[in-house]
Amino acid sequence: HQPMPARSAAPVSGGRPGVRRPAPATAAPRTKPEIDIVAATDETAVQVADETVDSLLENGCPPGDVLVLTTGAEHPWAEHELSFGEDAYWRQQAEADDVFYAHASVAHRTTRRRVVILAVNGGSDEQARQALPSALARAEQRLIVCGDRERLRTLL
Numbered sequence: 644h645q646p647m648p649a650r651s652a653a654p655v656s657g658g659r660p661g662v663r664r665p666a667p668a669t670a671a672p673r674t675k676p677e678i679d680i681v682a683a684t685d686e687t688a689v690q691v692a693d694e695t696v697d698s699l700l701e702n703g704c705p706p707g708d709v710l711v712l713t714t715g716a717e718h719p720w721a722e723h724e725l726s727f728g729e730d731a732y733w734r735q736q737a738e739a740d741d742v743f744y745a746h747a748s749v750a751h752r753t754t755r756r757r758v759v760i761l762a763v764n765g766g767s768d769e770q771a772r773q774a775l776p777s778a779l780a781r782a783e784q785r786l787i788v789c790g791d792r793e794r795l796r797t798l799l
Contacts, residue, residue, distance in 0.1 A: 681788070682790075684791055692711055692761075704757070707738075710753055712774060713745075714746075714770050715766045739754070739756075743756070750777040750781060755780075758784065761789065762790070763794070771795075
């Protein structure tokens with residue numbers, strides 16, 4: 644029979660002596676996501692974004708952790724999913740089982756994902772400039788921007 648360890652007589656975390664309470668839940672400070680720029684032209688940005696998605700998935704990133712945004716034309720997959728109606732499209736995002744594709748202009752409706760890929764595939768400089776902070780706000784750990792480095796440099 645082992646003796647019981649002595650209890651502290653001083654209150655711990657504001658409770659009774661010797662009784663430990665979990666610390667109150669506080670919001671952890673949000674760390675800034677890592678930002679990567681992958682060279683692409685307006686014409687190749689979607690293709691480069693798709694290759695980036697493939698690489699992430701091949702390296703074990705769950706599909707539901709990835710959001711792809713475009714600044715120009717809709718991603719072909721978003722167009723396909725939207726053909727089934729807005730409700731089904733947004734439900735897919737809420738279910739978070741797969742990569743979600745959206746236009747940057749509706750990024751405010753998207754949920755945060757671990758990795759956000761922004762394909763700068765056209766649109767005006769102002770649209771791209773607005774898409775960058777919006778994409779960054781949705782990226783929990785990493786933002787990957789696929790676009791023309793010179794254009795992006797002027798926008799950042």
